[in-house]
Amino acid sequence: MKLSSISNAASCFLLVIVQISLAVALTSPQDISALKAFKASIKPSSIQPWSCLASWDFTATDPCALPRRTHFTCGLLCSSDSTRVTQLTLDPAGYSGQLTPLISQLTQLTILDLSDNYFFGPIPASISSLSNLQMLTLRSNSFSSSVPDSLTQLKNLDSLDLSYNSLSGSLPKNTFLMSSLRRLDLSYNKLTGSLPKLPPNLSELALKNNVLSGVITKNSFDGLTQLEVIELSENSFTGTLEAWFFLLPALQQVNLSNNTLTRVGISKPVDGRSDLVAVDLGFNKIQGYLPVNFADYPMLSSLSMRYNRLRGGIPLEFSHKKSLKRLFLDGNFLIGKAPIGFFTGDVPVAGSLGDNCLQGCPVSSQLCSPSQKSYSVCKQAYGRRPRP
Numbered sequence: 001m002k003l004s005s006i007s008n009a010a011s012c013f014l015l016v017i018v019q020i021s022l023a024v025a026l027t028s029p030q031d032i033s034a035l036k037a038f039k040a041s042i043k044p045s046s047i048q049p050w051s052c053l054a055s056w057d058f059t060a061t062d063p064c065a066l067p068r069r070t071h072f073t074c075g076l077l078c079s080s081d082s083t084r085v086t087q088l089t090l091d092p093a094g095y096s097g098q099l100t101p102l103i104s105q106l107t108q109l110t111i112l113d114l115s116d117n118y119f120f121g122p123i124p125a126s127i128s129s130l131s132n133l134q135m136l137t138l139r140s141n142s143f144s145s146s147v148p149d150s151l152t153q154l155k156n157l158d159s160l161d162l163s164y165n166s167l168s169g170s171l172p173k174n175t176f177l178m179s180s181l182r183r184l185d186l187s188y189n190k191l192t193g194s195l196p197k198l199p200p201n202l203s204e205l206a207l208k209n210n211v212l213s214g215v216i217t218k219n220s221f222d223g224l225t226q227l228e229v230i231e232l233s234e235n236s237f238t239g240t241l242e243a244w245f246f247l248l249p250a251l252q253q254v255n256l257s258n259n260t261l262t263r264v265g266i267s268k269p270v271d272g273r274s275d276l277v278a279v280d281l282g283f284n285k286i287q288g289y290l291p292v293n294f295a296d297y298p299m300l301s302s303l304s305m306r307y308n309r310l311r312g313g314i315p316l317e318f319s320h321k322k323s324l325k326r327l328f329l330d331g332n333f334l335i336g337k338a339p340i341g342f343f344t345g346d347v348p349v350a351g352s353l354g355d356n357c358l359q360g361c362p363v364s365s366q367l368c369s370p371s372q373k374s375y376s377v378c379k380q381a382y383g384r385r386p387r388p
């Protein structure tokens with residue numbers, strides 16, 4: 001009896017050992033070699049002892065083995081059967097190195113996030129083999145060279161964030177092929193060239209602070225019925241922004257400040273319906289009158305056309321517009337009387353009408369600061385006495 005219970009205990013113990021050793025060999029060899037190559041391409045001196053990567057010890061245990069107590073404690077997640085790596089989400093621990101092309105072997109990866117580190121060199125073209133990838137985030141690193149054309153083969157990609165790197169060259173011509181892409185952020189890089197045709201399911205487009213140029217054409221935005229946010233400020237876009245732009249059916253926020261646009265065409269929203277809330281067209285070279293049709297966008301609450309070359313008066317419609325909370329028109333050549341409604345209305349508008357050629361802007365009002373341009377500057381701009 002005693003003996004058998006000992007042998008029972010022994011076989012239990014053996015079973016446990018067998019289970020542990022089974023657990024040790026779970027992760028597929030292709031994933032293990034990819035993870036090893038991934039770690040090997042990062043400078044050992046940049047791997048802090050408390051970081052996720054420091055816990056990746058391939059001699060001690062299998063990467064997908066559970067529970068994770070001392071090794072592979074963070075940075076990756078595996079499939080429920082512990083055979084494949086599905087997420088590689090590195091901690092922002094200051095890792096410096098290149099991204100190995102062998103990353104392409106992690107074919108079950110759905111999330112690759114290396115943000116806020118010091119990865120440098122090119123984004124490997126082989127990344128296009130990660131056909132299950134839904135989220136690619138390389139934000140805030142030092143990746144250089146161009147955005148690989150092969151990225152456009154990632155048909156399941158939902159979110160692509162390569163912002164705050166040193167990427168150059170133009171956007172892939174076939175960008176529109178990323179049919180699942182809803183969020184694209186390539187802001188704060190050195191991208192050049194014009195806008196290509198964009199992915200049809202995009203809801204957020206951010207290309208702020210690059211060197212993109214050319215005219216913003218309808219062809220780029222054709223069929224983008226879900227686009228809500230357009231962030232293109234601090235680029236070199238030129239020419240006319242045509243009326244179709246503000247009629248994009250889901251549009252809510254637009255920032256095109258700090259470009260070199262020269263004209264804007266704006267028509268009234270179709271059937272009076274639009275979700276447009278905020279428009280920033282400041283710091284361009286926009287000529288002509290302040291577009292009165294903006295007043296017909298029912299939700300519009302913030303409008304900036306500051307520091308452009310607008311002339312003529314401020315339409316009264318703006319001072320009657322209940323939804324308007326912020327209005328920046330400073331730094332233009334607007335003339336006539338500042339609409340009294342701005343100063344008497346129950347809903348105060350914040351912003352500025354300063355640095356124009358307006359008359360009767362009450363100095364006591366915050367809206368009227370800074371002060372208007374001098375008479376001689378205004379007279380010179382109009383080639384005559386400035387009168388509406």
Ligand SMILES: *[C@@H]1O[C@H](CO)[C@@H](O)[C@H](O)[C@H]1NC(C)=O
Nearest residue numbers: 155178179180181200201226
């Ligand atoms: C595009 O968006 C629509 C509506 O949200 C969705 O039904 C469709 O599946 C999406 N297409 C792709 C390829 O994701």
Ligand SMILES: *[C@@H]1O[C@H](CO)[C@@H](O)[C@H](O)[C@H]1NC(C)=O
Nearest residue numbers: 208233234255257258278280
């Ligand atoms: C638009 O972008 C500019 C420059 O990037 C920024 O300064 C400004 O605050 C943005 N406008 C709005 C309304 O957020």
Ligand SMILES: *[C@@H]1O[C@H](CO)[C@@H](O)[C@H](O)[C@H]1NC(C)=O
Nearest residue numbers: 233234257258259282283307
């Ligand atoms: C936008 O342009 C103006 C005028 O050139 C400049 O003063 C301002 O700093 C720029 N804003 C940004 C966010 O670059």
